[in-house]
Amino acid sequence: MERTRNGLILTVWASCFMGMALSRAVGRISLSLTPLGDGLGYSLPLFLVFRFTKRGGFWKSVGIRKEGLSPGFLWLFVLFLLFSFLIAFYGKAVALVLGEDPAEEMFRRMKEELPTWYFVYFAFASFLPVALVEEVTFRGFILRELLPMGPMRAIFLSSLMHSLSHLWYAELGVPGLTMFGSAFLFFLWMGMVYAKTGNLIAPIFMHGLNNFSLSLRFFLGEGAVEVLFLFLLFLSWLSLLYLLFFRGKGPREEGRKEEGFRAREEGLKRMMERLDSFRKEGKISEEEWKRLKGVYKARLEELEREKSGK
Structure with a gap:
């Protein structure tokens, strides 16, 4: 039984690598074929997750549902306070050691090498297919299948698998390899939200918004990204205050406790x-x-x- 479950998980994980290879191979033929490559590449793991999810109501089964939606965003913003600090601290530490920020290097290269239309496309692709398919695959399926072993181990392992699937970071050399760490922290955050609430909509939203900020910076500059960060920080403090002083006052709190x-x-x-x-x-x-x-x-x-x- 355990071997069967592990086999399904490894099959889906392997499909992510194959899908990524297909996507990048098509994109290398011609950059204009990138949308086609992404569509084909992301369809593979999504198809397998659909195939392996036998229970009725696929989207609801993976966590795209109304139940747990409000707690999902509440915990998303509360945990933003912790993980935004951890990710920023990690980035500063890496920049101090290497003498350069890997994320800045990646953005500089993309800005120099890619045409404007790509950033328009990426603004939409950040949410669909990227955020949707990756969250369905790694949280809605892999993390969900691993949860019987315990939430913390499941979150850790699924986040590690997700970060390792970003092999293209290695193309940046040593600086790129350090980006696996920041990706791992981000996926820990998404995993905690999903494990706590069983709802995938908030992780999809934040995953897409995180990727979208790249296009936002390209068109409107670093200041626009800082404004977005401050707005999210404001929502996070409001969410924390609500959690500490107001949540639990209503009659529906007992049901909310069970959502996690x-x-x-x-x-x-x-x-x-x-x-x-x-x-x-x-x-x-x-x-x-x-x-x-x-x-x-x-x-x-x-x-x-x-x-x-x-």
Whole structure:
């Protein structure tokens, strides 16, 4: 059972590398074919996630739903206070060691080598397909499948897998390799929001906005990005104040507390459904089925105790 789950995860992860290679190969034929390459490259992992998600309601299953939407944005902005500091600190430390900021080097090269129309395209592609497909793949599927092992380990592992999928950072040499670290921190942030709320809309929004800021800087300058950052910082402080002083005053708070456990619970139930399916198909023995069934039931009971605060 565990081997089957790990096989699905590795298959989807491998499809991300293949999709990236396809996208960049098409783009190298002609830069004007970049939208086509991205469409083809991002379709591959999305198709596999759709194929491997057998439960009804694909989009709702991966976390694109109304339930948990408000808590999703609340925790997105609250955690922004922490991760914006961590990412900025990491960037400054790397710049101090290397004598240059890798992100600045990447932007400079893109500005020199790419035409204006590419930044127009990238402004839209930042959200679709990039943010949508990557979040569905790494949070909506991979992180969700890993949650039965525990949220922190699942978040760490899925974030590591996501950052390593950005192989094109290596094209910048040593400075580019350090960008894996900032990407890892960003994906930890997205993973925490998803694991806490089970909703993927807020991570998709922030992932897209993060990429979009590159085009924003190209057209309107660094000042526009700073204004955007200050606005997000303002929303983050408001969210923190709400969380500390107002959240929990309403009658719906009890339901909101359970939203953070939704993704883990669904992951465990989905594994139990697959376990029953494998038993019927004769893929596992009766003894192995009973053993694994007991393991997942125990995890569900542990989750229930955690939810009740006992």
